[in-house]
Amino acid sequence: MSTQDYTDILHCPHCAAQEKGTLRLVKTDWLACQDCERQYPIVEGIPVMLPEEGDKWRGVAVDELPDIEEHNRFVSVAG
């Protein structure tokens, strides 16, 4: 499955109940909700659609989102 396909089949977990939560791909490995501005990383090809991830990156400017390799490193250090 290509990354672009995720935007067709996935929705933001915060907004899906309202039949909203259309996602768009940003920076090749982030999915951004167009309705609430939460953003979800795609780690090793798998979108991490966890509400706490979305909250963490909500409203962060695209330019300030880490690339995923960096994000993984951060998570492994923090965890």
Ligand SMILES: [Zn+2]
């Ligand atoms: Zn949303």
